[in-house]
């Protein structure tokens with residue numbers, strides 16, 4: 048609801064896309080500081096197709112879903128640092144993080160992209176086609192868990208994935224993590240989005256609006272689980288809505 052209110056207010060104010068600061072993307076001291084980061088180091092380096100997709104998504108009623116561009120920039124850096132070729136994307140929406148990965152991995156790289164909603168993926172698809180990266184994308188319209196389980200039926204898939212980005216139903220992050228710990232190779236990276244859930248993880252439950260409580264509970268449980276998991280090295284980076292970077296070490 049807060050996101051719907053934010054959408055209606057910014058739409059009514061006639062804000063341009065670059066002025067919009069999403070509630071879930073403001074964990075910093077001030078909106079000005081966030082704006083400064085976007086304007087000095089993120090937007091000037093954002094690839095043209097990504098900017099086009101971000102702007103095309105801005106008028107959609109769920110535009111707050113799109114991965115924050117500053118978090119996206121770090122994800123692209125990580126993809127490059129591990130030379131990611133085989134990747135998984137859980138939660139596509141219109142495809143900001145998907146296109147980012149598709150633009151970053153090499154031409155013979157592959158992304159298994161999973162979402163229950165093909166319609167929103169198809170909003171971004173013409174931009175992905177125009178960018179010449181569609182051949183790297185295998186979009187699967189399905190809940191993600193059975194797709195991961197199916198991949199794991201093939202023993203050869205174990206340890207075959209270099210990188211995964213998870214940005215779907217928050218209550219399933221723990222289940223995705225268990226599957227991904229088998230699919231990702233040792234040294235590979237998994238990034239989870241929204242792990243600070245708009246900063247609500249540090250608020251007493253009573254101070255959190257009802258509609259934000261489930262997401263907050265999922266984030267709290269997931270953050271504890273991942274912190275205690277010896278199979279990964281982790282970093283919870285306060286970018287966007289909080290992204291947890293995990294490197295599989297065993």
Ligand SMILES: C[S@@+](CC[C@H](N)C(=O)[O-])C[C@H]1O[C@@H](n2cnc3c(N)ncnc32)[C@H](O)[C@@H]1O
Pocket residue numbers: 112113114137138139140141142143144145161162163164167189190191192214215216
């Ligand atoms: C926050 S959006 C993803 C945003 C995307 N990463 C981007 O950069 O635009 C979450 C997506 O997860 C999808 N989703 C929700 N539950 C899912 C599930 N069980 N399996 C796969 N996708 C799911 C929704 O349809 C939605 O498109």
Ligand SMILES: O=c1cc(-c2ccc(O)cc2)oc2c(O)c(O)ccc12
Pocket residue numbers: 050071111112113114115214215216217240241288
């Ligand atoms: O406000 C949201 C909600 C979600 C969300 C909720 C339930 C699902 O099954 C999937 C996604 O995701 C969000 C998100 O990823 C984000 O960056 C901001 C807000 C929300």
